[in-house]
Amino acid sequence: MRPRLDRDVLRMAETLRRVLSRGSAVGTGEDTAEVGPPLLLLGAPGSGKTALLFAAALEAAGEGRGPVLFLTRRPLQSLPRGIGGALDPLRLQKIRFQYPPSTGELLRLLCSAHEAPGPAPSLLLLDGLEEYLAKDPGPQEAAYLAALLLDTVAYFSHRRGPNRDCGLMVALQTQEEGDNGNALQLALLQRYFPAQCWLQPDAPGPGECRIRACLEPSGLGPRTEWCVTFQPDGEMKITRWPTQACDPSSDKSSSSGDQP
Amino acid sequence: MAVTLPAVVEELLSEMAAAVRETARIPDEHLSSLKFIFGSSAIQALDLVDRQSITLISSPSGRHIYQVLGSSGKTYTCMASCHYCSCPAFAFSVLRKSESLLCKHLLAVYLSQVMRTCQQLSVSDKQLTDMLLIEKKQEA
Numbered sequence: 001m002r003p004r005l006d007r008d009v010l011r012m013a014e015t016l017r018r019v020l021s022r023g024s025a026v027g028t029g030e031d032t033a034e035v036g037p038p039l040l041l042l043g044a045p046g047s048g049k050t051a052l053l054f055a056a057a058l059e060a061a062g063e064g065r066g067p068v069l070f071l072t073r074r075p076l077q078s079l080p081r082g083i084g085g086a087l088d089p090l091r092l093q094k095i096r097f098q099y100p101p102s103t104g105e106l107l108r109l110l111c112s113a114h115e116a117p118g119p120a121p122s123l124l125l126l127d128g129l130e131e132y133l134a135k136d137p138g139p140q141e142a143a144y145l146a147a148l149l150l151d152t153v154a155y156f157s158h159r160r161g162p163n164r165d166c167g168l169m170v171a172l173q174t175q176e177e178g179d180n181g182n183a184l185q186l187a188l189l190q191r192y193f194p195a196q197c198w199l200q201p202d203a204p205g206p207g208e209c210r211i212r213a214c215l216e217p218s219g220l221g222p223r224t225e226w227c228v229t230f231q232p233d234g235e236m237k238i239t240r241w242p243t244q245a246c247d248p249s250s251d252k253s254s255s256s257g258d259q260p
Numbered sequence: 261m262a263v264t265l266p267a268v269v270e271e272l273l274s275e276m277a278a279a280v281r282e283t284a285r286i287p288d289e290h291l292s293s294l295k296f297i298f299g300s301s302a303i304q305a306l307d308l309v310d311r312q313s314i315t316l317i318s319s320p321s322g323r324h325i326y327q328v329l330g331s332s333g334k335t336y337t338c339m340a341s342c343h344y345c346s347c348p349a350f351a352f353s354v355l356r357k358s359e360s361l362l363c364k365h366l367l368a369v370y371l372s373q374v375m376r377t378c379q380q381l382s383v384s385d386k387q388l389t390d391m392l393l394i395e396k397k398q399e400a
């Protein structure tokens with residue numbers, strides 16, 4: 001029952017990093033069987049959270065390590081930006097979408113995950129965590145949901161066997177600054193999700209949309225910055241951000257980006 | 261604080277486990293360290309272990325959780341894979357105030373693993389689902 005953290009932390013959300021580094025075409029020397037620690041994807045509405053989750057799902061589905069489970073409140077109305085041309089139906093088939101309509105249904109799904117037949121997923125994704133957190137949930141309700149997500153992937157990992165852990169990525173919409181209830185809730189969620197990826201829309205060029213993604217592997221690895229661009233033709237391009245380290249003083253709108 | 265224990269606590273627990281394997285008892289200096297780190301919770305947790313109040317519940321699926329019978333007679337659910345206990349002290353002192361690392365129930369779960377004194381109970385997959393969902397029922 002030792003929580004699995006240390007051996008995972010430096011792997012820092014491998015799946016997302018693979019998605020993020022796909023554009024810069026790094027070698028395939030890395031051990032693809034490794035998953036990173038639970039990752040929280042944070043950003044304002046329209047900052048590309050769903051597109052990145054979906055890209056991570058397609059990436060994991062293409063690795064042949066097993067099915068991918070994608071949980072979201074309602075079906076996607078259209079393919080996320082940037083996916084368009086690159087969609088491989090064989091990969092899509094490996095992604096199982098489920099749409100728990102309420103918090104109660106999501107909890108039931110997670111609590112009964114061990115009753116579901118079939119191979120255990122290699123990656124669990126949840127889009128729109130904020131929709132499952134009540135208006136003002138007590139810390140115990142938010143912690144219970146976070147802990148259940150972790151317990152579910154721990155169980156999937158157990159069922160998959162040694163060195164075939166199941167990864168976890170959860171997207172949360174961030175709110176206005178200065179909201180105390182949300183600050184407490186975010187601090188609490190960060191305890192359960194050691195790695196975080198902050199998304200910030202950046203000044204876009206004409207006809208394109210640019211997102212700055214800052215990946216923080218819970219203090220034990222270097223913080224890295226990426227540039228996600230959705231081009232007019234619908235393609236998503238990911239490159240390293242020109243400057244290496246995030247400079248907190250230069251990004252005015254993400255004061256919450258640093259851990260206490 | 262993260263959902264994992266600080267390295268110093270992990271180290272202490274693994275030293276205690278080694279001592280228990282070799283001598284079948286916990287050395288006094290380990291007990292003092294435990295009390296230094298966790299205060300009165302350490303005594304209460306050891307008391308829960310002594311009274312065999314910790315049960316590891318598993319189903320044929322391989323999923324498992326812990327249940328701890330508190331001193332008040334109420335049963336609390338602890339997750340097996342990360343820090344979570346359904347008791348009010350966990351919600352208040354650990355989550356809201358960040359005053360403590362663990363509640364006495366979670367500490368008792370760790371200690372019972374170290375001292376190998378867990379009760380074991382097998383239930384059906386369906387029963388385990390209901391036990392994990394216990395939170396909902398308490399609210400309803």
Ligand SMILES: [Zn+2]
Nearest residue numbers: 345347363365
């Ligand atoms: Zn407790």
